[in-house]
Amino acid sequence: MRIKCPYCGERPNEEFTCLGDASLKRPTSNEPDTMDEWFDYVYIRDNLKGRMHEHWHHSGGCRSWLVVDRDTETHEIFGVTTARDYNAKGKV
Amino acid sequence: MNRYSIFSLARNAVNYHKDWEKAWRSPDPRPTYDAVIVGAGGHGLATAYYLAKEHRMTNIAVLEKGWLGGGNTGRNTTIIRSNYLQDESIAIYELARSLYEDLSQELNYNTMFSPRGVMMMCQTEHELRAFKRTAHANRLAGLDCRMIDRAEVKRLCPIINDSPRARYPILGAYYQPRGGTGRHDAVAWGYARGADDLGVDIIQNCEVTGITREGDTVTGVQTSKGYIKTNKIAVVAAGNTSAIVEMAGVGLPVESVCLQALVSEPIKPVIDCVVMANTVHGYMSQSDKGELVIGGGADGYNNYSQRGAFTSLEHTVTALVETFPIISRLRMMRIWGGIVDMTGDRSPIISMTDVKGLYVNCGWGTGGFKSIPGSGFVFADTIANDRPHPIAEPFGLNRFLEGRLIDESVAAAVAH
Numbered sequence: 001m002r003i004k005c006p007y008c009g010e011r012p013n014e015e016f017t018c019l020g021d022a023s024l025k026r027p028t029s030n031e032p033d034t035m036d037e038w039f040d041y042v043y044i045r046d047n048l049k050g051r052m053h054e055h056w057h058h059s060g061g062c063r064s065w066l067v068v069d070r071d072t073e074t075h076e077i078f079g080v081t082t083a084r085d086y087n088a089k090g091k092v
Numbered sequence: 093m094n095r096y097s098i099f100s101l102a103r104n105a106v107n108y109h110k111d112w113e114k115a116w117r118s119p120d121p122r123p124t125y126d127a128v129i130v131g132a133g134g135h136g137l138a139t140a141y142y143l144a145k146e147h148r149m150t151n152i153a154v155l156e157k158g159w160l161g162g163g164n165t166g167r168n169t170t171i172i173r174s175n176y177l178q179d180e181s182i183a184i185y186e187l188a189r190s191l192y193e194d195l196s197q198e199l200n201y202n203t204m205f206s207p208r209g210v211m212m213m214c215q216t217e218h219e220l221r222a223f224k225r226t227a228h229a230n231r232l233a234g235l236d237c238r239m240i241d242r243a244e245v246k247r248l249c250p251i252i253n254d255s256p257r258a259r260y261p262i263l264g265a266y267y268q269p270r271g272g273t274g275r276h277d278a279v280a281w282g283y284a285r286g287a288d289d290l291g292v293d294i295i296q297n298c299e300v301t302g303i304t305r306e307g308d309t310v311t312g313v314q315t316s317k318g319y320i321k322t323n324k325i326a327v328v329a330a331g332n333t334s335a336i337v338e339m340a341g342v343g344l345p346v347e348s349v350c351l352q353a354l355v356s357e358p359i360k361p362v363i364d365c366v367v368m369a370n371t372v373h374g375y376m377s378q379s380d381k382g383e384l385v386i387g388g389g390a391d392g393y394n395n396y397s398q399r400g401a402f403t404s405l406e407h408t409v410t411a412l413v414e415t416f417p418i419i420s421r422l423r424m425m426r427i428w429g430g431i432v433d434m435t436g437d438r439s440p441i442i443s444m445t446d447v448k449g450l451y452v453n454c455g456w457g458t459g460g461f462k463s464i465p466g467s468g469f470v471f472a473d474t475i476a477n478d479r480p481h482p483i484a485e486p487f488g489l490n491r492f493l494e495g496r497l498i499d500e501s502v503a504a505a506v507a508h
Binding site: 014018035044046049052 | 335345346347348394395396401403493
């Protein structure tokens, strides 16, 4: 699997570290009745079989945080963007 | 059931082994079952066997998408040990290990349990300290395990590189003499034959495509072989468990990743124990055929493809060549991957769910094979009585919400 870093170009996956699902939203409230939201955020994972958006860190390269749109069954990569752009636009 | 013995072997030898009956039937599914188990791997088949044997539930089916024992049951490195850190883990893994001891007699099927001893290397001061802590915990729990020094490691495993100048020198090891290996296919086949003999229907090539509910209660499963009505569904599908319980609207704290293993060409006996080297991420034993069976760390990203990254294998092999210099010129014959389901605390989930009649047994991660008999035993009890078995209770799904994690990320054999 090779990931096309927006800054460094196509690089082998051992240069990257995966940090999992990029679609998770951190709850903003600390009220006791939002514990279910925290539980979902901290533990529950969609564990998608198919396309998912993931955080990848180019730890062995430019050290930028990326969001990769990848298929977990075929490892096909549909797009890569920076985490900053992903958060602004909400898509890869 | 045709019992296997020296006499049946001799009798069949006379007929050139033409008359052996099939070890299990291949029935069509009935329209209704008392319970349906999804996944005919070791855990699912053991669950079916103990449901039938211990709880007299014989109107049950085990559904399997592919062929039985074709998932992680046939893809692991067959290591059996119980020297975990936490009391809850020791209870279930030691139950499993002790059931393995007479499993061949229990099932009348040779599962080739070989208590050849498992050594877990200590190659840094921190690792030595962590294993000493585990050793004390295990001693309090009554486990037969002990710390051994470098000289004894060398005596038990002469091919190991014990040079004090090694990158990661051997400082000692944590040794469980009653741990060892088993024949993973035989465990699945033995349980399948035993369960089938008690009346359980094992239905292969039957994929679950949906779970139907009425309110908060399950009513049946949609499968590629038609609809099956049932009030109890037990999902034991390792890496695919998330996808199946999703059909009933249940989310799990589990992620699926690939764990790879490989075997070398067969050579003469060089190692008669299991060596696990956690610091360098590799473990090795020798099969009866003479192949060195090697495993390493899991890949660091979600994966459903049963195919891992080459870099993980390279990492494992590099580490093992450092630890066992004589293997450096061996050719590797086969590599493969299995999709393991990882929880945050690296402990399994054996649990009822918010949906009545839906039970899950998953999250075994890299430690599934060693726990098959114990997991099946307590899960069967949980399903039959609709309440958690005392040994299964700490592994309930509610432990995450309650912050009651059973942290085994240190005691697990590999980095993940």
